[in-house]
Amino acid sequence: MKGNIGVTSDNIFPIIKKFLYSDHEIFLRELVSNAVDATQKLKTLASVGEFKGELGDLTVRVSVNKKKKTITVTDRGIGMTADEIEKYINQIAFSGAEEFLDKYKDDANAIIGHFGLGFYSAFMVSKEVEIQTLSFKEGSKAARWVCDGNPEYQLDEMDKAERGTSIVLHIDDDNKDFLEEAKITELLTKYCKFLPIPVAFGKKKEWKDGKDVETDEDNIINDTTPAWTRKPSELKEEDYNKFYRDLYPMSEDPLFSIHLNVDYPFHLTGILYFPKVKNNIELQRNKIQLYCNQVFVTDAVEGIVPDFLTLLHGVIDSPDIPLNVSRSYLQSDSNVKKISSHITKKVADRLQEIFKNDRAQFEAKWDSLRLFIIYGMLTDEKFYERAEKFVLFKNTEQKCFTFEEYKTLIKENQTDKEGSLIYLYANDAENQHSYIEAARKKGYDVLLMDGQLDIHWVSQLEQKFEKSRFVRVDSDIVERLIRKTDDPQHQLTESQRQALSALFETQLPALDKIEFSVSLEQMTPDAPPLVITQSEFMRRMKEMSATQGGGMMSFYGELPDNYTLSVNTAHPLIEKLLHDEEQICAEKVAPIESEIKLLSERVEALKAAHKGKKEEEIPQAEKEELTTLEKQQTEAKQRQKEVITQFAVSQPSVRQLIDLALLSTNLLKGEALSRFVKRSVETML
Ligand code: ADP
Numbered sequence: 001m002k003g004n005i006g007v008t009s010d011n012i013f014p015i016i017k018k019f020l021y022s023d024h025e026i027f028l029r030e031l032v033s034n035a036v037d038a039t040q041k042l043k044t045l046a047s048v049g050e051f052k053g054e055l056g057d058l059t060v061r062v063s064v065n066k067k068k069k070t071i072t073v074t075d076r077g078i079g080m081t082a083d084e085i086e087k088y089i090n091q092i093a094f095s096g097a098e099e100f101l102d103k104y105k106d107d108a109n110a111i112i113g114h115f116g117l118g119f120y121s122a123f124m125v126s127k128e129v130e131i132q133t134l135s136f137k138e139g140s141k142a143a144r145w146v147c148d149g150n151p152e153y154q155l156d157e158m159d160k161a162e163r164g165t166s167i168v169l170h171i172d173d174d175n176k177d178f179l180e181e182a183k184i185t186e187l188l189t190k191y192c193k194f195l196p197i198p199v200a201f202g203k204k205k206e207w208k209d210g211k212d213v214e215t216d217e218d219n220i221i222n223d224t225t226p227a228w229t230r231k232p233s234e235l236k237e238e239d240y241n242k243f244y245r246d247l248y249p250m251s252e253d254p255l256f257s258i259h260l261n262v263d264y265p266f267h268l269t270g271i272l273y274f275p276k277v278k279n280n281i282e283l284q285r286n287k288i289q290l291y292c293n294q295v296f297v298t299d300a301v302e303g304i305v306p307d308f309l310t311l312l313h314g315v316i317d318s319p320d321i322p323l324n325v326s327r328s329y330l331q332s333d334s335n336v337k338k339i340s341s342h343i344t345k346k347v348a349d350r351l352q353e354i355f356k357n358d359r360a361q362f363e364a365k366w367d368s369l370r371l372f373i374i375y376g377m378l379t380d381e382k383f384y385e386r387a388e389k390f391v392l393f394k395n396t397e398q399k400c401f402t403f404e405e406y407k408t409l410i411k412e413n414q415t416d417k418e419g420s421l422i423y424l425y426a427n428d429a430e431n432q433h434s435y436i437e438a439a440r441k442k443g444y445d446v447l448l449m450d451g452q453l454d455i456h457w458v459s460q461l462e463q464k465f466e467k468s469r470f471v472r473v474d475s476d477i478v479e480r481l482i483r484k485t486d487d488p489q490h491q492l493t494e495s496q497r498q499a500l501s502a503l504f505e506t507q508l509p510a511l512d513k514i515e516f517s518v519s520l521e522q523m524t525p526d527a528p529p530l531v532i533t534q535s536e537f538m539r540r541m542k543e544m545s546a547t548q549g550g551g552m553m554s555f556y557g558e559l560p561d562n563y564t565l566s567v568n569t570a571h572p573l574i575e576k577l578l579h580d581e582e583q584i585c586a587e588k589v590a591p592i593e594s595e596i597k598l599l600s601e602r603v604e605a606l607k608a609a610h611k612g613k614k615e616e617e618i619p620q621a622e623k624e625e626l627t628t629l630e631k632q633q634t635e636a637k638q639r640q641k642e643v644i645t646q647f648a649v650s651q652p653s654v655r656q657l658i659d660l661a662l663l664s665t666n667l668l669k670g671e672a673l674s675r676f677v678k679r680s681v682e683t684m685l
Pocket residue numbers: 030034035038075077078079080088089092093096116117118119120165
């Protein structure tokens with residue numbers, strides 16, 4: 001018998017062959033899962049007594065005939081009568097395919113794993129497709145359907161004794177790759193590894209007399225009862241770890257697992273694993289595999305689980321995730337939303353449970369967990385609320401605290417005069433060693449915030465915590481990290497201050513994109529003579545711009561790095577320098593200073609007299625005098641600077657002190673570093 005398939009366009013096969021070109025391989029998944037479905041239907045019928053015959057061997061078999069250029073998928077399931085072929089293949093399957101094409105013409109790659117193509121996908125790789133089938137129904141006649149890709153098909157009776165269906169694909173020349181045994185093995189392993197009915201691809205091979213020899217044993221490619229389909233009570237940690245290795249053969253054992261099992265309001269099973277994390281988000285991603293009734297769909301689960309959960313590994317299996325829709329649609333699907341928040345909750349519950357029951361284990365694994373948990377807190381408000389109870393702060397001494405515990409710890413000693421709680425932190429324990437030491441010596445605790453997302457986490461916590469600020473240990477001199485009283489009054493005179501500032505200003509090195517400003521500070525005599533700091537605000541803006549970029553942020557990124565060079569006026573070395581400076585320079589500087597003083601008095605007087613007057617009301621002579629005075633002022637200051645510079649140059653300790661400060665901040669590099677080393681050696685001669 002001949003017939004016409006009800007498709008509107010004359011020949012849509014060429015279109016579908018081009019379309020989804022890169023994903024031709026899904027045809028095998030579709031055909032094998034049809035075979036598995038037909039087999040399971042038969043098992044169901046047998047279990048309710050509607051099928052009374054022998055089930056026999058139900059293995060689904062895949063075979064390749066390279067000579068005939070065919071791939072055959074055979075099952076011993078329910079089969080089809082000729083009428084059923086008419087109905088299911090000619091009408092339903094094809095209309096489904098047509099609808100599919102219509103819907104996704106422009107958006108093919110957006111569909112998850114290209115579900116919904118079904119049987120029709122066979123034509124993506126075949127020039128002719130054949131169905132040979134015998135229904136389980138008593139008295140059925142076997143039927144053979146052939147179609148070469150035109151809307152025309154041939155449907156006849158045939159001789160076939162075995163119940164079930166064989167789909168024979170006559171592979172077209174463009175798709176010869178699929179006739180390679182290795183290719184089929186690869187696809188079966190990818191898509192069919194956990195199907196619930198045994199799938200055989202040829203026979204097992206044995207190494208005998210220097211070559212591979214086929215045995216009688218079927219080469220079963222799947223595990224029909226993977227761990228996630230079993231009851232959690234039947235499984236031990238070792239079983240979960242073994243399954244993890246099945247999924248990711250090259251990976252280290254995971255930290256722990258979560259078995260998901262939901263019946264209502266949606267169906268979902270699966271096992272998620274916390275992997276041992278490297279401190280890099282990108283390496284982690286895209287390891288969760290999505291299944292639909294044990295058929296592999298995709299390992300790109302964005303949009304289905306919250307972004308931070310894509311850092312987990314494992315399997316999610318749900319028939320309730322709509323798979324024949326585009327990704328943008330997925331996120332708004334109500335089932336997907338429920339699934340996503342369910343998984344988030346489960347993950348948080350599991351973490352909370354481990355934290356509660358085995359805090360030591362939780363702390364031991366903290367370094368691997370923290371990136372994941374912090375990512376979750378930053379991107380998912382609900383998760384933040386749950387995580388607040390178990391997330392840990394780790395300080396520079398490797399001790400762990402909950403938020404509450406830490407607050408209690410620092411409350412007493414780290415509250416500033418405005419009543420704000422100051423959280424001190426370092427992001428590089430090595431490089432900031434001296435600052436950390438200084439803070440600890442003052443009785444402060446210092447957190448270690450050296451993770452990939454910690455810049456953002458710090459900003460988040462500042463917004464969440466009441467009256468609290470995070471201050472990096474090197475953002476100010478230790479006296480001012482936590483301001484408990486007003487700054488002490490300076491004991492130096494104005495001219496001493498000027499002389500001392502100028503002494504260091506004249507000797508600051510010229511570094512690319514780095515600017516320094518000198519500030520005089522009354523620290524303790526045992527604090528370092530010079531300390532370099534970088535303000536919290538500017539540094540954060542720059543860090544943010546480095547990770548985000550764009551707009552206002554890139555403006556900050558372009559600015560030079562600003563550092564403050566704090567001169568400890570209480571340090572004996574600084575006191576000595578100031579003393580020497582006064583001794584040697586006073587004679588020359590004093591007259592210049594009084595000259596400058598006179599000049600500025602006159603300038604001020606003139607400016608005061610001009611105040612409120614219009615430009616044309618000011619006598620020309622006075623205007624000229626003002627210009628001259630200002631010029632003289634600049635010139636006098638220049639002379640003063642020269643005197644001080646001369647002195648500074650004659651004091652190698654000025655450069656030496658600056659270099660030491662740079663060195664301890666990791667800013668002394670290149671030629672400046674070489675010069676420092678040379679100078680240091682010379683002083684030892
Ligand atoms: P779907 O599987 O999504 O229903 P398909 O296009 O893959 O769509 O298949 C259409 C129909 O053809 C199936 O619903 C089933 O009734 C029938 N069918 C396909 N393959 C087989 C098979 N191997 N054995 C029995 N029936 C089959």
